[in-house]
Amino acid sequence: MTTVRLLDATLISQIAAGEVVERPASVVKELVENAIDAGATRIEVALREGGKTFLSITDNGHGMGREDLTLAVERHATSKIPDSDLFNIRSLGFRGEALPSIGSVSRLSITSRTKEEDMAWCLTVEGGRKQDPVPVSSVLGTTIEVRDLFYATPVRLKFLKTSATELVHITDILNRLALAHTHIQFILRDDDKVILSHPSCGTDFFQDASQRLNAIVGQDFIINACPILVERENYHLHGYISLPTHNRSNATSQYLFVNGRPVKDKLLSASIRVAYQDFLASNRHPIVTLFLTIPPEEVDINVHPAKSEVRFRDSSFVRGMTISALKNALGQASVRTSTTLADTAIAAFKQPLPQLSLSGKNIPSSSKFQKPSRLNLPSFQNQLGLSEPMAASYIPQPSVIDEEMEHAVHDSPLGIARAQVHDTYIIAEKSDSLVIVDQHAAHERLVYERLKGEMDEHGIKRQVLLLPEVVDHLPKDATHNLLKRADELKELGLIIEGFGESSILVREIPALLSKTDIRQLIQDLADDLKDIDHTSRLKESLNEILSSMACHGSIRAGRHLSSAEMNALLRQMETTPHSSQCNHGRPTYIELKRADIEKLFGRR
Numbered sequence: 062m063t064t065v066r067l068l069d070a071t072l073i074s075q076i077a078a079g080e081v082v083e084r085p086a087s088v089v090k091e092l093v094e095n096a097i098d099a100g101a102t103r104i105e106v107a108l109r110e111g112g113k114t115f116l117s118i119t120d121n122g123h124g125m126g127r128e129d130l131t132l133a134v135e136r137h138a139t140s141k142i143p144d145s146d147l148f149n150i151r152s153l154g155f156r157g158e159a160l161p162s163i164g165s166v167s168r169l170s171i172t173s174r175t176k177e178e179d180m181a182w183c184l185t186v187e188g189g190r191k192q193d194p195v196p197v198s199s200v201l202g203t204t205i206e207v208r209d210l211f212y213a214t215p216v217r218l219k220f221l222k223t224s225a226t227e228l229v230h231i232t233d234i235l236n237r238l239a240l241a242h243t244h245i246q247f248i249l250r251d252d253d254k255v256i257l258s259h260p261s262c263g264t265d266f267f268q269d270a271s272q273r274l275n276a277i278v279g280q281d282f283i284i285n286a287c288p289i290l291v292e293r294e295n296y297h298l299h300g301y302i303s304l305p306t307h308n309r310s311n312a313t314s315q316y317l318f319v320n321g322r323p324v325k326d327k328l329l330s331a332s333i334r335v336a337y338q339d340f341l342a343s344n345r346h347p348i349v350t351l352f353l354t355i356p357p358e359e360v361d362i363n364v365h366p367a368k369s370e371v372r373f374r375d376s377s378f379v380r381g382m383t384i385s386a387l388k389n390a391l392g393q394a395s396v397r398t399s400t401t402l403a404d405t406a407i408a409a410f411k412q413p414l415p416q417l418s419l420s421g422k423n424i425p426s427s428s429k430f431q432k433p434s435r436l437n438l439p440s441f442q443n444q445l446g447l448s449e450p451m452a453a454s455y456i457p458q459p460s461v462i463d464e465e466m467e468h469a470v471h472d473s474p475l476g477i478a479r480a481q482v483h484d485t486y487i488i489a490e491k492s493d494s495l496v497i498v499d500q501h502a503a504h505e506r507l508v509y510e511r512l513k514g515e516m517d518e519h520g521i522k523r524q525v526l527l528l529p530e531v532v533d534h535l536p537k538d539a540t541h542n543l544l545k546r547a548d549e550l551k552e553l554g555l556i557i558e559g560f561g562e563s564s565i566l567v568r569e570i571p572a573l574l575s576k577t578d579i580r581q582l583i584q585d586l587a588d589d590l591k592d593i594d595h596t597s598r599l600k601e602s603l604n605e606i607l608s609s610m611a612c613h614g615s616i617r618a619g620r621h622l623s624s625a626e627m628n629a630l631l632r633q634m635e636t637t638p639h640s641s642q643c644n645h646g647r648p649t650y651i652e653l654k655r656a657d658i659e660k661l662f663g664r665r
């Protein structure tokens with residue numbers, strides 16, 4: 062027979078500790094938050110073995126007197142919920158759980174002094190057993206020491222990772238808190254080595270925080286980012302988001318805050334993904350630091366024991382505001398190419414070149430350098446039309462470029478095409494710079510924007526194939542996935558039918574892609590579909606699908622272009638939105654300033 066009994070206080074705290082205190086980093090988080098709530102301007106964290114055997118947090122906040130100290134380590138004791146109103150919380154803490162939880166699984170000691178008293182009190186808790194406070198001498202503020210974390214719960218102890226891993230987590234959480242509280246000085250030491258040191262700076266994010274952003278997010282972040290600053294009703298969003306070309310393979314460099322609290326929020330992450338979806342492959346992630354500040358009653362922070370998740374009262378408003386703010390910023394920044402790219406290129410040029418031997422053996426002979434004779438070749442209309450009809454269908458037919466015209470074009474954003482090298486890159490000249498264009502990346506972007514532009518209520522314009530094409534030898538699940546989506550693919554310009562277990566019959570394709578390799582396209586689409594959640598509509602993943610199509614319909618690297626084709630491509634890039642990066646977040650061109658080139662040659 063089972064008997065129901067009430068748990069004793071220590072056990073209750075240990076159970077709560079299971080949620081609040083997962084690892085040394087969560088202890089650091091709770092204690093640093095307490096120090097911030099206590100008004101500290103300097104917070105120092107010291108660790109041994111990644112915090113596993115020892116960690117201490119010292120702050121210069123308002124401290125606690127004897128009575129508060131005794132109460133603070135009791136469960137559900139807090140000084141932070143004004144008027145007992147859970148929806149009017151302006152502090153980081155409010156659950157009154159951290160200190161008792163930590164005290165139940167470790168050896169905890171708290172030394173604290175308020176400005177009203179000339180001596181401090183020290184209280185210890187070991188495995189949940191509290192001693193009476195004793196007077197000690199200490200400076201104003203609070204020092205909390207935690208030894209032998211999880212000694213009282215050996216199973217938990219086994220889950221801890223190496224000291225190095227725990228240190229990574231601690232550094233991360235401390236950096237996140239430091240980004241949100243720039244006026245506070247933060248120092249972290251591990252085994253007496255200084256791991257990070259953030260001097261205090263002002264509270265104006267755009268004016269004062271750059272040093273801290275450089276230290277935490279990266280030296281090249283701000284110069285490759287766009288500022289965000291929007292306000293709608295009482296909602297306020299600010300921060301920086303990286304240019305799409307400045308991206309990472311994971312989302313760990315996304316720093317999100319709601320009312321000064323670092324959060325992991327699905328709604329915000331999803332909004333970021335949507336805003337970037339036209340610019341980034343789905344496996345690449347932008348770098349962002351975004352601060353959402355909203356009235357406390359608009360957000361429920363009590364949905365997660367570690368307070369790292371939130372729930373918004375009006376989630377669609379938050380989503381809409383975030384997406385449009387980010388999209389606007391990216392739209393405005395779209396002609397900017399990532400500055401580090403040009404810098405990297407310049408740096409590469411600066412590498413000492415191998416001595417050229419007199420026999421000319423070291424002179425690269427493979428690079429075909431095609432120099433267009435004159436721009437107003439009489440036959441280029443033809444060339445453009447005939448060399449690859451597919452290209453002609455969406456590269457605008459250029460008009461004859463004469464001297465005068467050449468002059469004007471010279472000053473257009475991408476300049477005038479002078480040469481194609483490696484059958485892959487277009488070299489264009491502007492009066493004050495040299496532009497190198499990746500022809501495939503650039504064209505892919507154009508086709509993609511064209512396809513997107515054609516999407517209306519009837520879907521993308523289709524072309525009937527005179528002979529339907531059979532794509533066979535497909536994996537069974539690929540045919541299945543494709544046919545399940547046949548109706549949606551029709552809107553995207555593709556009409557397919559089943560043709561046995563492992564074949565698909567293609568009847569119509571997007572008109573823009575009339576010369577595409579249909580087999581390759583179908584195979585790639587099948588791959589895309591595998592990764593797309595089958596409950597979501599294809600239109601939501603339009604980016605991936607259209608990207609696949611655009612990729613197949615674009616001028617390949619390795620295709621020889623006439624000068625007219627090159628110039629036509631440049632002119633069209635200039636009028637196409639977001640043409641400075643391809644749909645995978647790679648740049649489509651880089652620009653080398655004449656001044657930088659002159660520096661390379663010692664002319665400046």
Ligand SMILES: Nc1ncnc2c1ncn2[C@@H]1O[C@H](COP(=O)(O)OP(=O)(O)O)[C@@H](O)[C@H]1O
Binds near residue numbers: 123125138154160203
């Ligand atoms: N570093 C500190 N300085 C001053 N007071 C503190 C400090 N840490 C904790 N306290 C006091 O102890 C109380 C309990 O802390 P905690 O268990 O973390 O719960 P919470 O932060 O949710 O209130 C706090 O409400 C606060 O009054």
Ligand SMILES: [Mg+2]
Binds near residue numbers: 095153154157159
């Ligand atoms: Mg707390």
